Amino acid sequence: MVMRKLELPLSQTQKVRFERAIERLQSLSSTANSDTSVIVTGSIPVNHEESFLKGHGTSEVDGELLATVCGVVERVDKLVYVRTLRARYKAETGDIVVGRVSEVAQKLWRVELNCTQDGVLKLSSMTTTDDVQRRRTSADELNMRNIFVEDDVVCAEVRTIQRDGTLELHARSHKYGKLEKGLLLKVDPYLVRKSNHHFHYIESLGIDLIIGRNGFIWVGEHVQVRDPMMVDDQKSDTYDADREQIHTSLETRQSICRMGNAIRVLANLGFTVTLEVIMETANLSNSKNIDIHDMLGSEFHVVVAESEAERRRAKRQK
Template sequence: MRGIQLSFNKTQKLRLDKALEQLEYFSSKLNSNAIVTVSDTIPVNHEDGVLKGHGTMELEGEVVATLCGVVERVNKLVYVRPFRARYKPEIGDIIVGRVIEVAPKRWRLEINFSQDAVLMLSSMNLPDGIQRRRTAVDELNMRTIFEEYDVICAEVRGFQHDGCLHLQARSQKYGKLERGQLLTISPYLVKRQKQHFHHIDQYGIDLILGCNGFIWVGEHVEVKDDMIEDQTNKSEQQNNKLSGLASHQNQEHNYTPLELRQYICRAANAVRVLSTLGFMITVDKIMDAVEMSTSKNLNIHEMLGAEFYVLVAEREAERRSSSSKKR
């Protein structure tokens, strides 16, 4: 709610306050035993050999919280996950970043972290799809692959001995992102899930929910299978390379259809509204907001108006109310 800088009338203000009060009630009711503030006692069984993790400390024989957040338990480990935290990379995270420098044998990316990430030339697939050693010619042609201000999707490989956060893009689903919008939200609003790549078939758009808080909404791109690429012989690869260059040149002259651009903008505005209200960003919530805007015949710019914020908050309060009744 800190980011809302809209002029609500009295009716809208009352409706929004009522919806937010309901959301706060359901949230506190659902996580009444998990939410703690500073100096709150965390109930544990000392006989099990509890391990005290981040946000906890032992005081007078009891485990006390040193942060405001939610108590998480993993086997014997007990720690507190803060409500608003900066992005903390983990191995396997799907992230979206922007190239800020082309260095020797590597690209440096801004990923909404305390330090920049590095994508090595040896840690990605080349455009021709051939698995081989990287040569000096490949290093000279790095700008033909990625250049400054390009948006890239990659996977966190881990921290290397040099202290840098290293990425990898060894799959066809990773790489350069084009024809879309890059949105920046708070990383804690994106929950780690099994699937961060989403294709909305009915609208023809792709959604990539980066764990680092970078969200990509763009035109759908077909991903080729790596096994099929490996089974082609050298002559077919050369023919495909020539035809691919021609099709790429033709594709540059083609523009994204107006209807598809409108769907991209609607999905992007839905993410902006949900993040401003402080809701977790999921595909279901994004598509629900898009469908609500179309069902009410709202223009794209009207989605960022005060009335739509109130409608989204009321819809979320109604959804949580119905789910709590089913329980």
């Protein structure tokens, strides 16, 4: 966890409270021997009596291990390296990503992913409406704009990384595809840790949360994935009902906005974005009777920092 300097106007009392909360968080981080933030030429604490391997962003000078980049010290067994902050997204095969379509080209879509290059989603890497694996025809190519157009928000998985750095995506599952009726947020990619679960359905609120490894996060109305074999049979029966469900309810929209502001606050503070912390932050705003638009104010940022310090202290005592 990396704490940032809060770029919001703070009263003297708020400033004292915030600095105290940050000191507690830094103290808990150091005692737990967890991530330590360093600057260029900053010293990295290691046990020289035990063997260790120098990784990316480190250099040994006069028997002392120094950082060559700004970031967070990571330790994997004996390997010690520095994970850079505020860097562009560096993809890995299998990453779940959220992006925005930037171009509809021949037999593919280009997707902006907060990376050095756009991702490429080929028509052949998309599941068809009839859910049958087959070669794509010229008719499929002519109908590409019926699937995605420019500025559409989509979810996909990184299939391969080409030698030139191009990210080849695929969406061969009904959990991937176009995202609608929601909010797209952007955080620094280092705030998103790789997990086995990047898709979350928050049943109590009726919303979906997709935490993309590239720092793009989607909060939207829950979409029920239906069996494609049953869609045609039900289409005529559900057409009128679907027309009545065009608009998202006010309650759902408020939940989406509250979750979105919770993510913005966590990103402003430099806290790792996980489902647990997002839910706790959103619930905290409810328990404190803080309006959605007031969540982005100075007071709630201080309250969240204090709450996170207390949460980590309680977690260590268990």
